Amino acid sequence: MINFMLNKLERQIQRAVVLQKEGNIACAMSEYELVFEALLFYEELGYRKQVDAIRRLVLVAQQTPVMTLYFLALILFHRRCFPAAAEVVDSALLLEPDLAMLHVLQARIQKSLGNLSGALEAYEHAQTLAPTSNGSRETFFMLTAEREMPGPDYYYWLQRFQQLLRPSSYVEIGLGHGRSLALAGSNTVTIGIDPYQGAWEKLNYVCPNGPATLFPLTSDDFFARHDLRTVIGQETFDLAFIDGLHLFEQALKDFINLERYAGKNSVILIHDCLPIAPIVAERERCTGFWTGDVWRIIPCLKAFRPDLEIVTIPAKPSGLGVVTNLDATSTVLADNYDEIVRYYLSLNCPADFNRLRVICNVVPANEESLFDRLGKTTHLRENK
Numbered sequence: 001m002i003n004f005m006l007n008k009l010e011r012q013i014q015r016a017v018v019l020q021k022e023g024n025i026a027c028a029m030s031e032y033e034l035v036f037e038a039l040l041f042y043e044e045l046g047y048r049k050q051v052d053a054i055r056r057l058v059l060v061a062q063q064t065p066v067m068t069l070y071f072l073a074l075i076l077f078h079r080r081c082f083p084a085a086a087e088v089v090d091s092a093l094l095l096e097p098d099l100a101m102l103h104v105l106q107a108r109i110q111k112s113l114g115n116l117s118g119a120l121e122a123y124e125h126a127q128t129l130a131p132t133s134n135g136s137r138e139t140f141f142m143l144t145a146e147r148e149m150p151g152p153d154y155y156y157w158l159q160r161f162q163q164l165l166r167p168s169s170y171v172e173i174g175l176g177h178g179r180s181l182a183l184a185g186s187n188t189v190t191i192g193i194d195p196y197q198g199a200w201e202k203l204n205y206v207c208p209n210g211p212a213t214l215f216p217l218t219s220d221d222f223f224a225r226h227d228l229r230t231v232i233g234q235e236t237f238d239l240a241f242i243d244g245l246h247l248f249e250q251a252l253k254d255f256i257n258l259e260r261y262a263g264k265n266s267v268i269l270i271h272d273c274l275p276i277a278p279i280v281a282e283r284e285r286c287t288g289f290w291t292g293d294v295w296r297i298i299p300c301l302k303a304f305r306p307d308l309e310i311v312t313i314p315a316k317p318s319g320l321g322v323v324t325n326l327d328a329t330s331t332v333l334a335d336n337y338d339e340i341v342r343y344y345l346s347l348n349c350p351a352d353f354n355r356l357r358v359i360c361n362v363v364p365a366n367e368e369s370l371f372d373r374l375g376k377t378t379h380l381r382e383n384k
């Protein structure tokens with residue numbers, strides 16, 4: 001299975017090379033980024049040689065010294081050789097000081113080196129050179145997220161939940177390229193729901209312990225057609241992750257549908273509860289990095305379901321909500337759904353991130369205290 005995936009990633013790189021040669025730089029770059037990101041996952045699983053061979057394909061395909069240096073720096077960056085990557089970008093900048101993408105890459109490298117002011121400087125330079133470049137705006141969002149939410153990203157936290165809960169069942173709504181789904185453990189019955197993902201071969205990440213069962217349906221259709229208990233072969237699920245359509249009313253519906261199958265120890269995680277700027281929380285997507293208005297679900301649950309335990313982990317890039325003490329018999333949200341949606345859609349996303357922290361019950365990203373707290377309503381403490 002992993003070899004199948006690596007071959008597929010190799011073909012994606014070859015396609016990106018063709019796109020680059022045809023001058024379709026934006027598409028080529030985003031394809032390279034996707035593949036490089038996925039390669040990191042397989043490198044961590046121990047497939048270093050194969051991964052390096054695929055990365056080298058990009059290097060040998062380059063036709064100018066500056067692009068060769070760019071990709072060399074990108075490879076070093078992905079291999080976490082940050083000082084070396086920074087030096088290579090500096091060399092490339094000697095050749096082409098006004099190439100914005102080099103400054104964007106330098107900003108990412110400096111961020112990883114912990115030099116946030118250097119990163120912002122590089123980003124600002126990139127913005128001056130290419131004010132409308134998506135790459136530089138996305139980098140700015142990432143830098144802001146890094147400043148506001150230092151510490152591990154949400155994938156790290158998802159993995160910790162998987163490791164500590166050791167769930168016997170895991171339900172994920174919204175799969176993307178499959179990266180979060182692939183974190184599920186070998187003894188977990190894993191199901192993934194996404195209207196656009198019906199076959200593991202189409203994902204970029206595959207769980208080393210075996211593929212999950214996928215349902216190529218919207219979450220609404222899934223819950224209308226299936227009884228989750230039958231699908232997972234258990235009365236209740238242990239862990240669920242809501243990361244589908246990024247609109248408040250849909251996240252709320254996903255929550256209501258999942259909670260009907262929750263047991264006393266079940267945990268629901270919700271992605272994108274902490275947008276770093278109102279523009280990324282718009283309901284209409286106008287940025288690459290987009291959270292939608294999912295954040296509204298936290299104040300909504302706090303107000304309508306004081307019986308729930310609700311916290312948000314400041315996990316970059318956009319926060320991870322954690323809800324426990326679930327109650328499958330509660331009908332408050334379903335009974336008041338239309339009214340709740342009408343009211344919460346009228347709230348504005350605060351521009352002051354500290355205000356949002358309070359609204360969203362943000363807790364320190366401290367594993368010990370967080371898992372102790374959640375241990376009161378879940379199995380987390382027992383498994384530590």
Ligand SMILES: C[S@@+](CC[C@H](N)C(=O)[O-])C[C@H]1O[C@@H](n2cnc3c(N)ncnc32)[C@H](O)[C@@H]1O
Nearest residue numbers: 174175176179180194195196218219243244245
């Ligand atoms: C941000 S991606 C998920 C990323 C993934 N969870 C990860 O962290 O690696 C969001 C996914 O939600 C899916 N999606 C959109 N509308 C949906 C719906 N109504 N029900 C389920 N999934 C949906 C999209 O197809 C997309 O793949």
